[in-house]
Amino acid sequence: MHAAPAGPAARPVYGSRAGWGLLESWNTAGAGVYGDLEHPRTPEGGTIVRLTSPSVETILDGYRLGSDQGSVAFCAVTLVQGIDDQGSLKRILVDTGHTGRRPVLDAALRQRGLTRDSIDVLVCTHAHWDHIENLDMFPGAEVILHPDERRYVRHPHRNDSGCPEWIDAVVSRYEDRIRTAEEGTKLLPGVEVVAAPGHSAGTIALAVATTDGIAVIAGDSIQNTTVAEQRRNSLVFWNERQANESVAKLVAIGDIIYPGHDLPFRMNPDGSTEYLHDFELTITGVEPGQPGLTLTEPPFEPEIMAGIEEQRLPD
Numbered sequence: 001m002h003a004a005p006a007g008p009a010a011r012p013v014y015g016s017r018a019g020w021g022l023l024e025s026w027n028t029a030g031a032g033v034y035g036d037l038e039h040p041r042t043p044e045g046g047t048i049v050r051l052t053s054p055s056v057e058t059i060l061d062g063y064r065l066g067s068d069q070g071s072v073a074f075c076a077v078t079l080v081q082g083i084d085d086q087g088s089l090k091r092i093l094v095d096t097g098h099t100g101r102r103p104v105l106d107a108a109l110r111q112r113g114l115t116r117d118s119i120d121v122l123v124c125t126h127a128h129w130d131h132i133e134n135l136d137m138f139p140g141a142e143v144i145l146h147p148d149e150r151r152y153v154r155h156p157h158r159n160d161s162g163c164p165e166w167i168d169a170v171v172s173r174y175e176d177r178i179r180t181a182e183e184g185t186k187l188l189p190g191v192e193v194v195a196a197p198g199h200s201a202g203t204i205a206l207a208v209a210t211t212d213g214i215a216v217i218a219g220d221s222i223q224n225t226t227v228a229e230q231r232r233n234s235l236v237f238w239n240e241r242q243a244n245e246s247v248a249k250l251v252a253i254g255d256i257i258y259p260g261h262d263l264p265f266r267m268n269p270d271g272s273t274e275y276l277h278d279f280e281l282t283i284t285g286v287e288p289g290q291p292g293l294t295l296t297e298p299p300f301e302p303e304i305m306a307g308i309e310e311q312r313l314p315d
Protein backbone atom coordinates (compact mmCIF):
# COMPACT_ATOMS: atom_id res chain seq x y z
CA MET A 1 0.00 0.00 0.00
CA HIS A 2 2.75 2.42 1.00
CA ALA A 3 6.24 2.19 -0.47
CA ALA A 4 8.57 1.70 2.47
CA PRO A 5 10.98 4.59 2.88
CA ALA A 6 14.27 3.36 1.46
CA GLY A 7 17.45 3.67 3.49
CA PRO A 8 18.62 6.21 6.06
CA ALA A 9 17.96 9.18 3.74
CA ALA A 10 14.23 8.74 4.30
CA ARG A 11 14.43 9.15 8.05
CA PRO A 12 14.45 12.96 8.39
CA VAL A 13 11.22 13.18 6.39
CA TYR A 14 9.17 12.08 9.35
CA GLY A 15 10.68 14.40 11.88
CA SER A 16 11.37 17.60 10.02
CA ARG A 17 8.26 18.28 8.01
CA ALA A 18 6.52 20.36 10.59
CA GLY A 19 9.49 21.00 12.85
CA TRP A 20 7.66 18.71 15.17
CA GLY A 21 9.05 16.62 17.98
CA LEU A 22 7.75 13.11 17.51
CA LEU A 23 10.85 11.69 15.93
CA GLU A 24 13.04 13.20 18.62
CA SER A 25 10.98 11.69 21.39
CA TRP A 26 10.76 8.56 19.36
CA ASN A 27 14.51 8.28 19.37
CA THR A 28 14.86 8.91 23.10
CA ALA A 29 12.11 6.36 23.67
CA GLY A 30 14.37 3.75 22.13
CA ALA A 31 15.29 4.00 18.49
CA GLY A 32 15.79 0.57 17.02
CA VAL A 33 13.41 -0.89 19.55
CA TYR A 34 10.24 1.03 18.77
CA GLY A 35 11.21 3.54 16.16
CA ASP A 36 12.24 1.48 13.23
CA LEU A 37 10.61 3.44 10.44
CA GLU A 38 13.09 2.34 7.84
CA HIS A 39 11.75 -1.14 7.22
CA PRO A 40 15.09 -2.92 7.07
CA ARG A 41 15.20 -5.78 4.62
CA THR A 42 16.20 -9.28 5.50
CA PRO A 43 18.84 -10.96 3.29
CA GLU A 44 15.97 -12.90 1.70
CA GLY A 45 14.22 -9.66 0.78
CA GLY A 46 11.35 -9.75 3.28
CA THR A 47 10.48 -6.76 5.44
CA ILE A 48 11.17 -6.87 9.17
CA VAL A 49 8.17 -5.48 11.02
CA ARG A 50 8.95 -4.58 14.60
CA LEU A 51 6.06 -5.88 16.64
CA THR A 52 6.71 -3.24 19.27
CA SER A 53 5.77 -0.36 16.94
CA PRO A 54 2.33 1.04 17.81
CA SER A 55 -0.47 0.23 15.40
CA VAL A 56 -3.60 2.12 14.34
CA GLU A 57 -6.83 0.50 13.23
CA THR A 58 -10.25 1.91 12.43
CA ILE A 59 -12.86 0.21 14.60
CA LEU A 60 -15.86 2.10 13.21
CA ASP A 61 -15.66 4.19 10.06
CA GLY A 62 -16.55 7.85 10.17
CA TYR A 63 -19.03 9.19 7.61
CA ARG A 64 -19.66 12.67 6.26
CA LEU A 65 -23.30 11.77 5.76
CA GLY A 66 -25.65 14.68 6.29
CA SER A 67 -29.27 15.51 5.67
CA ASP A 68 -31.63 18.48 5.56
CA GLN A 69 -33.13 17.03 8.73
CA GLY A 70 -29.99 17.30 10.80
CA SER A 71 -26.69 15.55 11.27
CA VAL A 72 -26.27 11.79 11.28
CA ALA A 73 -22.90 12.41 13.00
CA PHE A 74 -21.15 9.06 12.69
CA CYS A 75 -17.63 9.82 13.87
CA ALA A 76 -14.72 7.45 13.42
CA VAL A 77 -13.71 5.23 16.35
CA THR A 78 -10.04 4.29 16.20
CA LEU A 79 -7.91 1.81 18.13
CA VAL A 80 -4.24 2.39 18.91
CA GLN A 81 -2.25 -0.50 20.33
CA GLY A 82 1.26 -0.09 21.67
CA ILE A 83 3.78 -1.21 24.23
CA ASP A 84 4.31 0.92 27.33
CA ASP A 85 7.62 1.58 29.09
CA GLN A 86 7.13 -1.56 31.20
CA GLY A 87 6.70 -3.71 28.11
CA SER A 88 2.93 -4.20 28.53
CA LEU A 89 0.44 -3.99 25.68
CA LYS A 90 -1.88 -0.99 26.07
CA ARG A 91 -5.00 -0.19 24.06
CA ILE A 92 -6.16 3.36 23.42
CA LEU A 93 -9.57 4.06 21.88
CA VAL A 94 -9.82 7.44 20.19
CA ASP A 95 -13.42 8.73 20.41
CA THR A 96 -16.35 6.46 21.18
CA GLY A 97 -19.18 7.63 18.91
CA HIS A 98 -22.74 8.38 19.94
CA THR A 99 -25.12 6.01 21.70
CA GLY A 100 -26.82 5.02 18.43
CA ARG A 101 -23.58 3.21 17.47
CA ARG A 102 -23.20 1.34 20.74
CA PRO A 103 -24.28 -2.10 19.45
CA VAL A 104 -22.00 -1.89 16.40
CA LEU A 105 -19.12 -0.72 18.58
CA ASP A 106 -19.55 -3.73 20.87
CA ALA A 107 -19.72 -6.00 17.81
CA ALA A 108 -16.61 -4.45 16.26
CA LEU A 109 -14.64 -5.02 19.47
CA ARG A 110 -15.92 -8.59 19.70
CA GLN A 111 -14.83 -9.29 16.11
CA ARG A 112 -11.28 -8.49 17.22
CA GLY A 113 -11.49 -10.68 20.30
CA LEU A 114 -11.78 -7.60 22.52
CA THR A 115 -14.26 -6.52 25.14
CA ARG A 116 -15.04 -3.18 26.77
CA ASP A 117 -12.53 -4.15 29.49
CA SER A 118 -9.75 -4.45 26.90
CA ILE A 119 -9.54 -0.64 26.57
CA ASP A 120 -7.05 1.06 28.92
CA VAL A 121 -7.32 4.67 27.74
CA LEU A 122 -10.00 6.72 26.00
CA VAL A 123 -8.83 9.77 24.10
CA CYS A 124 -11.60 12.34 23.61
CA THR A 125 -10.46 14.43 20.65
CA HIS A 126 -13.11 16.86 21.89
CA ALA A 127 -16.32 16.86 23.91
CA HIS A 128 -18.95 16.97 21.18
CA TRP A 129 -21.93 14.71 21.78
CA ASP A 130 -21.30 12.50 18.76
CA HIS A 131 -17.76 11.72 19.97
CA ILE A 132 -18.25 11.10 23.70
CA GLU A 133 -21.67 9.61 24.36
CA ASN A 134 -20.26 6.10 24.80
CA LEU A 135 -17.71 6.97 27.50
CA ASP A 136 -19.73 4.95 30.00
CA MET A 137 -19.11 1.75 28.03
CA PHE A 138 -15.54 1.70 29.34
CA PRO A 139 -15.71 2.02 33.14
CA GLY A 140 -12.09 1.00 33.70
CA ALA A 141 -10.46 3.34 31.20
CA GLU A 142 -8.59 6.56 31.87
CA VAL A 143 -10.13 9.52 29.96
CA ILE A 144 -7.84 11.96 28.13
CA LEU A 145 -9.12 15.49 27.47
CA HIS A 146 -7.42 18.82 26.75
CA PRO A 147 -7.65 21.24 29.72
CA ASP A 148 -9.26 23.95 27.53
CA GLU A 149 -11.95 21.50 26.45
CA ARG A 150 -12.57 20.58 30.09
CA ARG A 151 -12.95 24.28 30.99
CA TYR A 152 -15.15 25.10 28.01
CA VAL A 153 -17.80 22.44 28.66
CA ARG A 154 -18.56 24.06 32.03
CA HIS A 155 -20.02 27.10 30.21
CA PRO A 156 -20.54 26.38 26.51
CA HIS A 157 -21.87 29.01 24.12
CA ARG A 158 -25.68 29.05 23.86
CA ASN A 159 -25.47 28.28 20.11
CA ASP A 160 -23.04 25.37 20.52
CA SER A 161 -25.09 22.42 19.28
CA GLY A 162 -22.00 20.17 19.41
CA CYS A 163 -21.53 20.81 23.11
CA PRO A 164 -24.86 21.53 24.83
CA GLU A 165 -24.82 22.26 28.59
CA TRP A 166 -25.52 18.66 29.59
CA ILE A 167 -22.11 17.59 28.27
CA ASP A 168 -20.66 18.96 31.53
CA ALA A 169 -22.73 16.40 33.45
CA VAL A 170 -21.30 13.61 31.27
CA VAL A 171 -17.72 14.77 31.69
CA SER A 172 -18.10 15.48 35.45
CA ARG A 173 -19.25 11.93 35.96
CA TYR A 174 -15.74 10.75 35.00
CA GLU A 175 -13.83 13.47 36.85
CA ASP A 176 -11.82 10.97 38.92
CA ARG A 177 -10.65 9.22 35.73
CA ILE A 178 -9.88 12.30 33.60
CA ARG A 179 -6.27 13.10 32.82
CA THR A 180 -5.77 16.35 30.95
CA ALA A 181 -3.22 16.23 28.16
CA GLU A 182 -1.65 18.94 26.01
CA GLU A 183 0.65 19.27 23.02
CA GLY A 184 3.47 16.76 23.34
CA THR A 185 1.96 14.59 26.08
CA LYS A 186 3.21 11.06 25.43
CA LEU A 187 0.62 8.38 26.01
CA LEU A 188 2.91 5.54 24.92
CA PRO A 189 6.29 5.39 23.19
CA GLY A 190 5.54 6.66 19.68
CA VAL A 191 2.08 7.95 20.61
CA GLU A 192 1.74 11.68 21.28
CA VAL A 193 -0.98 14.27 21.76
CA VAL A 194 -1.05 17.14 19.24
CA ALA A 195 -2.99 20.31 20.08
CA ALA A 196 -5.32 21.15 17.19
CA PRO A 197 -7.84 23.75 18.43
CA GLY A 198 -10.42 25.71 16.47
CA HIS A 199 -13.21 23.27 15.69
CA SER A 200 -13.69 23.36 19.47
CA ALA A 201 -11.71 25.14 22.20
CA GLY A 202 -9.50 22.19 23.08
CA THR A 203 -9.59 19.74 20.18
CA ILE A 204 -6.64 17.36 20.21
CA ALA A 205 -5.27 14.87 17.72
CA LEU A 206 -3.06 11.85 18.28
CA ALA A 207 0.13 11.23 16.30
CA VAL A 208 1.30 7.64 16.12
CA ALA A 209 4.63 6.54 14.66
CA THR A 210 3.61 3.35 12.90
CA THR A 211 5.66 1.17 10.56
CA ASP A 212 3.75 2.83 7.67
CA GLY A 213 4.71 6.36 8.72
CA ILE A 214 3.09 8.87 11.03
CA ALA A 215 -0.62 8.37 11.46
CA VAL A 216 -2.59 11.37 12.69
CA ILE A 217 -5.93 10.64 14.30
CA ALA A 218 -7.46 14.03 13.78
CA GLY A 219 -10.98 13.98 15.21
CA ASP A 220 -12.90 16.96 13.84
CA SER A 221 -9.73 19.01 13.32
CA ILE A 222 -9.90 17.31 9.90
CA GLN A 223 -13.40 16.02 9.25
CA ASN A 224 -12.85 14.65 5.74
CA THR A 225 -10.63 14.64 2.63
CA THR A 226 -12.05 17.93 1.32
CA VAL A 227 -10.99 19.69 4.53
CA ALA A 228 -7.45 18.34 4.14
CA GLU A 229 -7.24 19.31 0.48
CA GLN A 230 -8.70 22.82 0.99
CA ARG A 231 -7.01 23.42 4.39
CA ARG A 232 -10.36 24.66 5.70
CA ASN A 233 -12.27 23.11 8.58
CA SER A 234 -15.86 22.41 7.54
CA LEU A 235 -17.64 23.17 10.84
CA VAL A 236 -16.22 25.64 13.35
CA PHE A 237 -17.50 26.27 16.86
CA TRP A 238 -14.50 28.05 18.45
CA ASN A 239 -12.14 29.96 16.11
CA GLU A 240 -11.97 29.78 12.33
CA ARG A 241 -8.36 30.94 11.97
CA GLN A 242 -7.15 28.44 14.58
CA ALA A 243 -9.24 25.70 12.99
CA ASN A 244 -7.63 26.24 9.57
CA GLU A 245 -4.14 26.47 11.09
CA SER A 246 -4.79 23.14 12.82
CA VAL A 247 -5.71 21.52 9.50
CA ALA A 248 -2.41 22.70 7.98
CA LYS A 249 -0.44 21.55 11.03
CA LEU A 250 -1.90 18.04 11.02
CA VAL A 251 -1.56 17.62 7.26
CA ALA A 252 2.13 18.57 7.61
CA ILE A 253 2.69 15.99 10.35
CA GLY A 254 0.72 13.05 9.00
CA ASP A 255 1.53 10.53 6.29
CA ILE A 256 -1.86 8.99 6.96
CA ILE A 257 -4.85 10.91 8.30
CA TYR A 258 -7.67 9.33 10.29
CA PRO A 259 -10.37 12.02 9.96
CA GLY A 260 -13.36 12.58 12.24
CA HIS A 261 -16.07 11.95 9.66
CA ASP A 262 -14.58 10.12 6.71
CA LEU A 263 -12.47 7.05 5.89
CA PRO A 264 -8.74 7.13 6.66
CA PHE A 265 -6.65 8.47 3.81
CA ARG A 266 -3.10 9.04 2.68
CA MET A 267 -1.88 12.50 1.66
CA ASN A 268 -0.14 12.38 -1.74
CA PRO A 269 2.81 14.68 -2.47
CA ASP A 270 0.68 16.59 -5.01
CA GLY A 271 -1.85 17.48 -2.28
CA SER A 272 -4.49 14.98 -3.37
CA THR A 273 -5.82 12.26 -1.08
CA GLU A 274 -6.26 8.52 -1.40
CA TYR A 275 -8.52 6.41 0.81
CA LEU A 276 -7.00 3.43 2.60
CA HIS A 277 -10.08 1.28 2.22
CA ASP A 278 -13.40 1.13 0.39
CA PHE A 279 -16.55 2.92 1.42
CA GLU A 280 -19.19 0.62 2.88
CA LEU A 281 -22.59 1.65 4.18
CA THR A 282 -26.11 0.21 4.07
CA ILE A 283 -28.95 2.65 4.59
CA THR A 284 -32.39 1.35 5.43
CA GLY A 285 -35.76 3.07 5.43
CA VAL A 286 -35.38 4.74 2.03
CA GLU A 287 -35.31 3.25 -1.44
CA PRO A 288 -33.43 4.32 -4.56
CA GLY A 289 -35.70 6.53 -6.67
CA GLN A 290 -38.17 7.04 -3.83
CA PRO A 291 -40.25 10.19 -4.51
CA GLY A 292 -38.86 13.05 -2.40
CA LEU A 293 -35.43 11.48 -1.91
CA THR A 294 -32.64 13.78 -3.08
CA LEU A 295 -28.94 12.90 -3.07
CA THR A 296 -26.67 15.94 -3.28
CA GLU A 297 -23.09 17.02 -2.65
CA PRO A 298 -22.41 18.48 0.81
CA PRO A 299 -22.17 22.29 0.91
CA PHE A 300 -18.73 23.60 -0.05
CA GLU A 301 -18.69 26.57 2.30
CA PRO A 302 -17.61 25.87 5.89
CA GLU A 303 -20.26 26.29 8.55
CA ILE A 304 -19.35 28.76 11.28
CA MET A 305 -21.35 28.86 14.51
CA ALA A 306 -23.40 32.04 14.88
CA GLY A 307 -21.99 34.19 17.68
CA ILE A 308 -18.51 32.62 17.41
CA GLU A 309 -16.95 36.07 18.03
CA GLU A 310 -18.27 35.88 21.60
CA GLN A 311 -16.37 32.68 22.37
CA ARG A 312 -14.28 32.87 25.58
CA LEU A 313 -12.92 30.25 27.93
CA PRO A 314 -14.71 30.49 31.28
CA ASP A 315 -12.57 31.46 34.29
Ligand SMILES: [Zn+2]
Binds near residue numbers: 126128162199220
Ligand atom coordinates in the same frame (compact mmCIF):
# COMPACT_ATOMS: atom_id res chain seq x y z
ZN1 LIG B 1 -17.05 17.98 16.62
